[in-house]
Amino acid sequence: MSSNISRRDFLRLAGMAATATAATAAQAALAPEARAAGAVTAPQWESKFGACDMCFNRCGLIARVERGVIKKLDPNPKFTKSRGMLCARGNAGVDQVYDPERIKTPMLRVGNRGEGKWKAIGWDEALDLAASKMKDIAAKYTRCGMLFSAGADTQSQFVHRFAEAFGSYNITSHESLCLLSGNRAFVDTFGDVPLPDVRSSKYVILAGANRMEALVTPDSMDLMTIMREGAKVVVLDPRYTKSAALASEWHAIKPGTDMAFMLALAHVIITEKLYDPKFVAERTSGLDQLAAHVAEMTPAWAEAETGIPAADILRMARELAAAAPAAMVYPGRRSSDYENSTQIRRSFAIVNALLGNWDRPGGLVPARPAGLKKVPFEPPFYDDNPPGRVDAKSVPLLFDDEGSFVITRENIIKGAPYPLKGWFVYKTNPMATAPDRRKTREMIDKLEFMVVVDIAMSDTAWMADLVLPAPSALERQDPVQALQAGAEGACLVWRDPVIPALHQSRPVFEILKTLSVKLGFPEAFDFDIPKYREMQLAALPEAAEILKRDGVYYPPNPPLGGTDGQPFKTPSTKIELYSNRYADLGLDPLPVYASPKASPDAGRKFRLVAGRSACVTQASSTNNALLSEFEPENTLWLNEESAKELGVKQGDVVQVESPAGKGELKALVTPKIRKDTVYMLSGFGTISGKLSHTTGVGASIVELMESRFDAICGNSAIHETFVSVKKKGAA
């Protein structure tokens, strides 16, 4: 394609265009049948600020509202974190609001669980029922008998507050199905979860992150910008994703071998002394141990593991170090890949430490100050409660406030260490996002009461006893939220309803406030949203006015380098190349590489990997009418040579099977994936009767994924499954 400019038959050089502007009016007049169209009048719309809720990025938007109906969502140009954009999902936010399948009233299950027989009930009856069931469970099983799970939502903080006031330690979010391994690794290395300053970077290695499809603002756009300014972006991915297609360089790395690549980078940087000796001496600890650890981990060794040529690894290590400190191994986000994902991500963190990029432009920067005040709250103490979470001490370094969904589920099924019999779910959907759907179902079957608050009837809601309708983010008032944008600083957003809440929907805040009264702890919710915002903004007196005027507020952002000379929040107060904490816990203090385990079954040849499309936010968006036009079904990406061996042709329906379950979907025969790997989108093959675009369409990836978890932090490990693939009908 590089020589396409010479194909003048098809691509005509338009030199005239830039110079002949004076002639254009004449051209227009001479064109056939030119005439003047009537004047078009501007729409009579009101423009209202909002923040998108189609994924976790929360891009600032402007809703165009005509006679109470949202006509269009546009990017808010003052919201610079998203570089003034709104993606396909953001645009499709209108369809989420007007989805005919939305939950409209509180619904009580009247048939068997999951059978889909519901009765519409009033709010009073619904909330009385929820309160009395929660009281019963607390009385029978202690207050920790209730599990609270809330998704990535601005009001999820109220679910956490409620759970604490109610008295349960059992709170999970989506994060233990997503990003905790990466957070664990960076906290244990840097004492913090840093942000990448992509915009000023000269060299970025993206491993296990597909930023051109799994959009993160502003990183996705900035990666394109910096490449045009001469920066290099290297993508390691077993798939030719759009990130791979657009990168300066792509390597189809063997899945599960990223750590070998990173340790080889460390080997080259240390043996060739390409690191900043002053930074490493003053700010890190454990260089000698690391040097000894990686002494044999040469590029040639890594080539055998990763499939990436040694010469390329050597070159990339040198290029990366030469660009430092404006260089990085991108920390990534979803890191729920392998049972050793924390250690894999530790190897990412270690290479960054050697680059000396901490708190430097183009490197990894600490979270910028946002100036928001916490709204204080003293949770009561209930002395009959068990000592901790139901998943406590299951792994050495569980995040206490996040836990592990996969281990919590296991323990609920076992009924140990104590019974957990109630589940309050807000806008998260483990039936479609947690590996091994049958286990999630098994867990639900152990429950005595399950209530789900959501906009749509997700697969998880479909399993509930009681479903409560929530408004979309365009129909409600929200607290202030701080968002981070690399070195550019934090920004604050809030939401006011751009239209009144549709149907009988109620924000979870109101639901919880009512329940707090019924359950006897009204003091936990002794405020409304405006009051709560005031308390949050107490230190930023000008913020509220600016939020009203611009839809976004930028608190003062001190220059980078503010942490120079400051201790890191680690046991040694330095960046821990060698982890003292891990040594104390009996864990490998340096990431020890082991080749990824081969499939235990010769019939299951393919490793199943997960990933994203820019038009899909897992199961929360696949039923969206507009987005379903872009991703109408999921397909199994199958390498063309593997397909030939299996006798599978383009579009054939294939049967995919793992020890967890099976599924049928069409094959996408393509050179864009390694021969040993298959991939499909999540969010299809759903079971809810109110998801007409996805139920019975494609295969469910969580039906196929085995239930594995990160041995250090309990994050799910969703790339540990091998599947068999055969053409439907074949022997």
Next chain:
Amino acid sequence: MNAKLAMVIDSAKCIDCKACVAACKQANGVSRGVWRNWIKEAVPPVENGKLGRGHFQPGACMHCDEPSCVIACPTGATFKDKADGSVVIDPKLCIGCGNCIPSCPYGARFRDPVRRIADKCTYCPERRAAGLPPACVDTCPTKARVFGDISDPNSDAAKLLAANQGKVVRVIAKQNDTKPNMYYIASTAPDGWAVKPVNPLSFDALSQVVAPLVKYAVGLSGLGVLAMLGRQLLVGQKPDVGTPHEGPEKDKKEDGHDAR
């Protein structure tokens, strides 16, 4: 001086996220299954046995200076707007005959399955009247699409063209330069996808003979409606929803061809 609206696209910036396509559908109420704009994917090259750099190409109606669709239209519903150079469909005059669809070498036109008339990119006139850029331009994450009046040297589009003088290309049909007003910076891919415009033979003759004004009058009088009714019914039978049009679904099918 009259305006000349154009789109200047830096396709090397495109990440194929489909934001422009979604924004267009939402802004213009485009029916399910049809698309006013698109992103095409170049077949990636194979270098040393592995796939090389990819390239994505945003597109839509190019509002040509010599639009074949205007000639193909029997009623004068499709015309070139004198004031701004855009190619406009007057829905009141369109009889849904479908002649314009194969006449466009770029597949930019389709028959709206609900309104049963021709449809394509309009550059969002309502948004422009409100002082906003077209929806696809406004929403683009990497600002690959730039829109403006290229006869105004101060417009973003004119400035971008000027800055890239000598490096701007247009996608055209082989030996059929309709003078599109969609400019791609530096180089773009895929190419060779534009087809030869197809006009009904009888109609070619008619359009040569009959003065534009007469055609317009025919359209207004309803004669065109009668004349083309038979054709409309025939076209209506065909599953021509999005036919010449490369929407995302078609993109996906092409994945399988990449190895060639």
